[in-house]
Amino acid sequence: MQDWIASMAVLTGLMGTISAAQDGVPQIVAFGEHRVMETARTELGSALARSPDKLACRLALFADLPERQELIRQGLVNLHNADPEHDAFECLRRGDTVYLLGNTPRGLLQAVYALEERLAFGPDLPPDWHEQGTFRIRERCFHPRFDRWPGERADIRYLSHLGASHCLISHDWQGSLRSLQGYVTSPVFPQAVPPEEVARNHTGLRRLVDNCQDYGIGLALWITELPCQGGPWVPEPARQAWLERFPAEVLSDSGTYQGKVLCFAHPLVQEFYRDLLRRFFAEFPEVETLYLFGMDSGGEGCDPATCPRCHGMSKFAQRDRLIRFLCEEGGKVRPGLRVLTTGWHWESQPAEFLERQAQLPAASGVYLAAESDGWQAERQNHAFLRQVRAICRERGQLFVGYDDFHLGDDATHLWGLDLQDFPLGIGAKLARWQDLEVDGVFDHWGTYSEMIPTNSMAFREFLLDPSADPEAVCHRLALNQYGPQAGEPAFRAWQSIEQAHRILSNCASWAPGQWPGWYRGRGVAPLPENLSLAGRDGSPLVAKEALGFTYNGGDLTDCLEAVGSGWQLASPHLREAARQLEAAMAVADDTPVGYAFWWNGAAKPLSRREHLARHRLYAEFMGLLGHEIGLHFALHGRFERLDHNAAAYLAEARPLLQEDLAACRGIVAFIDAMVGDYPAAEHLPARRWRDDYARKAAALSAYL
Numbered sequence: 001m002q003d004w005i006a007s008m009a010v011l012t013g014l015m016g017t018i019s020a021a022q023d024g025v026p027q028i029v030a031f032g033e034h035r036v037m038e039t040a041r042t043e044l045g046s047a048l049a050r051s052p053d054k055l056a057c058r059l060a061l062f063a064d065l066p067e068r069q070e071l072i073r074q075g076l077v078n079l080h081n082a083d084p085e086h087d088a089f090e091c092l093r094r095g096d097t098v099y100l101l102g103n104t105p106r107g108l109l110q111a112v113y114a115l116e117e118r119l120a121f122g123p124d125l126p127p128d129w130h131e132q133g134t135f136r137i138r139e140r141c142f143h144p145r146f147d148r149w150p151g152e153r154a155d156i157r158y159l160s161h162l163g164a165s166h167c168l169i170s171h172d173w174q175g176s177l178r179s180l181q182g183y184v185t186s187p188v189f190p191q192a193v194p195p196e197e198v199a200r201n202h203t204g205l206r207r208l209v210d211n212c213q214d215y216g217i218g219l220a221l222w223i224t225e226l227p228c229q230g231g232p233w234v235p236e237p238a239r240q241a242w243l244e245r246f247p248a249e250v251l252s253d254s255g256t257y258q259g260k261v262l263c264f265a266h267p268l269v270q271e272f273y274r275d276l277l278r279r280f281f282a283e284f285p286e287v288e289t290l291y292l293f294g295m296d297s298g299g300e301g302c303d304p305a306t307c308p309r310c311h312g313m314s315k316f317a318q319r320d321r322l323i324r325f326l327c328e329e330g331g332k333v334r335p336g337l338r339v340l341t342t343g344w345h346w347e348s349q350p351a352e353f354l355e356r357q358a359q360l361p362a363a364s365g366v367y368l369a370a371e372s373d374g375w376q377a378e379r380q381n382h383a384f385l386r387q388v389r390a391i392c393r394e395r396g397q398l399f400v401g402y403d404d405f406h407l408g409d410d411a412t413h414l415w416g417l418d419l420q421d422f423p424l425g426i427g428a429k430l431a432r433w434q435d436l437e438v439d440g441v442f443d444h445w446g447t448y449s450e451m452i453p454t455n456s457m458a459f460r461e462f463l464l465d466p467s468a469d470p471e472a473v474c475h476r477l478a479l480n481q482y483g484p485q486a487g488e489p490a491f492r493a494w495q496s497i498e499q500a501h502r503i504l505s506n507c508a509s510w511a512p513g514q515w516p517g518w519y520r521g522r523g524v525a526p527l528p529e530n531l532s533l534a535g536r537d538g539s540p541l542v543a544k545e546a547l548g549f550t551y552n553g554g555d556l557t558d559c560l561e562a563v564g565s566g567w568q569l570a571s572p573h574l575r576e577a578a579r580q581l582e583a584a585m586a587v588a589d590d591t592p593v594g595y596a597f598w599w600n601g602a603a604k605p606l607s608r609r610e611h612l613a614r615h616r617l618y619a620e621f622m623g624l625l626g627h628e629i630g631l632h633f634a635l636h637g638r639f640e641r642l643d644h645n646a647a648a649y650l651a652e653a654r655p656l657l658q659e660d661l662a663a664c665r666g667i668v669a670f671i672d673a674m675v676g677d678y679p680a681a682e683h684l685p686a687r688r689w690r691d692d693y694a695r696k697a698a699a700l701s702a703y704l
Contacts, residue, residue, distance in 0.1 A: 032064030036105035105216035143446025154601030229259030255303025265309035365398030423458035507566035523692030560637035567630025574623030
């Protein structure tokens with residue numbers, strides 16, 4: 001009897017809601033006090049504008065829903081069984097009333113987005129519509145955008161749509177944004193960062209924090225420490241001016257091209273960091289995690305051979321000293337603070353990396369890539385990853401997969417111009433991280449959210465359903481994004497790109513030296529006098545075992561030939577992708593791409609035709625560049641195989657040298673045409689590459 005009374009009470013409440021909705025204005029009844037609720041109401045109002053039906057919506061964190069017990073008893077919902085550490089949602093329609101429920105504020109927004117997508121792409125909502133989802137990886141950390149920090153509120157909205165749980169505040173190349181002292185000033189070294197720069201950064205970060213909180217998104221800061229003068233990319237006047245920011249007594253030589261560095265062994269430097277931690281977290285307690293990135297782009301350690309205070313202390317040991325300090329002192333002022341380290345530079349000594357990780361505190365975990373850094377083309381899963389994962393699990397440390405889910409160093413450096421979609425690869429990457437049972441994933445380079453990359457949609461799809469068929473998911477995304485006619489060839493292009501990436505993943509041995517932006521062979525003809533130079537292409541990455549296959553295995557010659565062969569096999573697939581995208585462009589229209597509703601910022605979303613044109617730039621240019629890079633590595637491998645015998649090499653290499661000449665000329669022609677079509681390309685790195693490839697072609701032509 002009591003159950004019947006309770007059921008009637010629920011039904012009466014529903015009837016009242018339905019009646020109110022039939023007056024012509026959809027009604028939204030929200031339950032629960034939370035900052036994200038107002039955001040959810042606004043997003044839901046926009047979504048309902050797509051619906052021809054006059055739906056009434058009950059929007060709630062599940063714990064706040066008055067009738068949740070009755071819905072559970074009737075077997076209509078399952079959200080009470082969701083893991084509270086994983087964002088989950090459930091959508092339910094009964095008559096003209098729709099329940100949108102989440103176990104967390106982020107889960108609640110995902111329920112709204114699920115309805116929004118169903119209304120956008122169909123089919124129509126049936127009277128018994130039911131949809132649910134759980135984000136299977138707990139933490140998903142994304143940059144708000146590639147450049148123009150801190151971006152727009154629309155960038156955070158976009159991250160919320162794709163399923164981000166955390167926003168990574170800065171990139172490793174962004175100057176003072178990648179340090180605590182970039183946001184607060186300490187009287188210990190008050191000139192560490194110019195005051196006006198600190199004020200500007202502080203204001204930008206406060207705005208970013210506020211936007212993130214409106215969408216329930218946590219925050220993390222990427223810091224590059226310890227600060228130093230910087231390498232040859234820093235103008236000499238700036239390197240000299242840096243020396244005036246700190247007393248000479250607290251500086252030491254790094255022993256590298258990065259010059260002087262702040263010595264952490266000096267008591268004043270430790271006091272500086274202790275004060276910075278106190279001041280930073282007093283201002284920004286919302287920041288949960290520090291991603292520590294050193295030994296690159298302005299971060300260094302002291303030279304163990306010359307520093308009077310760190311004498312004999314390896315840079316590995318110096319790294320660990322800083323990590324322990326940040327964990328201990330940071331934990332005092334920001335309880336629960338986590339300090340993550342990475343494999344960049346350090347994984348070249350894998351045994352020591354493993355040994356040291358096992359000795360770090362529980363508050364220090366890793367954000368780890370399979371091959372030193374994140375690459376678009378990389379899908380590896382090997383013993384080293386599994387060994388680090390096991391240590392982190394045993395020590396209670398966070399293990400975050402370091403990857404590229406949008407842009408990457410291994411692409412074309414046409415940032416903001418080409419569109420680099422590889423959604424099938426997103427499925428492969430997330431399957432790898434799922435297999436490792438990671439605590440989180442981290443997107444290395446961010447994106448241009450106004451371009452609406454399909455990788456973002458793929459990320460959300462595969463996180464919600466890791467067992468989904470990648471081809472079925474991506475086929476549906478292609479049709480949604482481009483329409484039925486253009487979507488079919490676009491999907492075939494993605495299949496070709498994925499085949500190319502799978503090949504390249506197995507021979508990513510000179511990362512980044514075998515990728516377009518860092519390739520040393522640009523502008524230098526592969527003739528004996530150049531190939532003989534010591535360290536011509538550097539050394540391959542450390543070997544890693546993977547069930548009978550060795551990544552980066554063999555000697556120098558083996559690795560060079562593997563890269564050459566890999567690019568030879570991959571490039572035709574990229575050319576085929578470009579051909580399919582051209583076919584898609586021919587039948588695409590000028591309406592906005594299907595997922596344009598993810599973006600509400602200042603820039604106008606791309607049309608379907610232009611989206612495909614930008615995507616084609618990526619596929620075609622990457623195919624041209626990769627083919628030429630592969631020829632260079634193959635020729636270098638031939639030179640090594642012939643034991644630097646110049647006469648024998650020139651006798652054997654002529655056909656490949658002629659092919660290299662044609663490849664260089666093809667790149668020059670492509671860049672000239674691209675600048676004609678897109679004048680903005682004049683200011684991109686690839687425009688400067690044009691002269692390098694022209695110079696290389698001239699040298700090859702003169703020889704041949």
